Amino acid sequence: MKHFSELTASAERIVDAGEALLQRLGYNGFSYEDVAQMVGIRKPSVHHHFASKTELGVVVAQRYTHRFRQSLLHIEGSQAQAPERLKAYAELFEATFAQGRRLCVCGMLGAESDALPAELSTEVRRFFEVNLSWLTEVFRAGQGSGTLSARVPAEEAARAVLAALEGAMLVGRGLQSEFGPRRVMEVLLLSFAA
Numbered sequence: 001m002k003h004f005s006e007l008t009a010s011a012e013r014i015v016d017a018g019e020a021l022l023q024r025l026g027y028n029g030f031s032y033e034d035v036a037q038m039v040g041i042r043k044p045s046v047h048h049h050f051a052s053k054t055e056l057g058v059v060v061a062q063r064y065t066h067r068f069r070q071s072l073l074h075i076e077g078s079q080a081q082a083p084e085r086l087k088a089y090a091e092l093f094e095a096t097f098a099q100g101r102r103l104c105v106c107g108m109l110g111a112e113s114d115a116l117p118a119e120l121s122t123e124v125r126r127f128f129e130v131n132l133s134w135l136t137e138v139f140r141a142g143q144g145s146g147t148l149s150a151r152v153p154a155e156e157a158a159r160a161v162l163a164a165l166e167g168a169m170l171v172g173r174g175l176q177s178e179f180g181p182r183r184v185m186e187v188l189l190l191s192f193a194a
Contacts, residue, residue, distance in 0.1 A: 002055060004063035011049040013039050018060045023102040027057055027112050027120070054117040057109070061123035064105040065130060068092065072134050082142025083189055086161065089135070090185030093165045097180040101173040107166040132158050142192075149194050157192060164188055 007015060017038040021030035032053065036043045050056040075088040096102050106127035113121055135158035142148030152160070168184040171177070 002050070002059050004059050004066060007059070008049075010041075010045075014041075014046055014049050014056065015059055015063060018056050019064065019105055020102075022057070022060060022105050022108055023096070024100075026108050027053075028115060054119055057117070057120045058123050061106060061109065061120060061127065065123065065127040068127065069130060072130075082138050082145070082147050083192075085138050086135075086142075086189060086192075087182075087185060089138075089161075090165060090181045093169060093181035097169050097172060101169075101176070103169045103173065104166060107169060110166070111170075128162065131162050135161055139192075142194075146194050148192050152192070161185070161188060 002011075004015070014035055017035045018030075021034055021038065025034075032043050032046045035046050035056075039046075046056075050059070071092050072089075075085050079085045079088050093104060096104055106124045109116060109120065109124045110128070113124060116124070132155075136154045139148060139154035139157045143150040143154060148157075164184050165181045168179070168181045172180045
């Protein structure tokens with residue numbers, strides 16, 4: 001199985017196409033033919049880089065999780081207080097949603113988890129675990145400093161935020177509404193205020 005850090009420029013273009021298709025159509029909604037057309041290559045060339053759709057999906061999810069981790073580190077380095085970190089976190093989802101109501105790669109895959117290959121389900125779970133761990137620490141820090149209410153345990157607050165932001169993207173797409181992750185976080189922060 002390939003790792004996203006080993007990608008050639010050609011393979012990177014295929015992963016970019018796979019990611020965009022996943023965000024719009026889901027894992028079971030696209031084929032290698034769709035990827036080939038989007039990249040402007042023949043289908044056998046896609047198979048040359050990724051022997052299976054599972055391998056492509058795993059690499060897309062790995063890379064997406066890695067980029068998200070990098071963004072979380074950036075938030076930690078640029079935002080000192082928990083409420084500001086949560087707003088910046090919501091902006092990660094908002095930036096994706098602003099691209100034609102695209103969904104989070106792992107949110108979309110999570111919706112299909114019962115029909116995914118085991119290797120891909122593992123990567124999706126890893127994405128959610130990374131996010132929940134980070135959010136839990138943000139809530140613990142905010143509750144400890146008094147910038148966030150301690151009425152809800154940090155772990156539960158973290159789950160609520162992640163579920164709300166993923167859900168905001170789904171509902172926003174379904175309603176064709178601009179009421180996305182940024183606005184949902186603004187509402188949530190009112191309930192988490194100390």
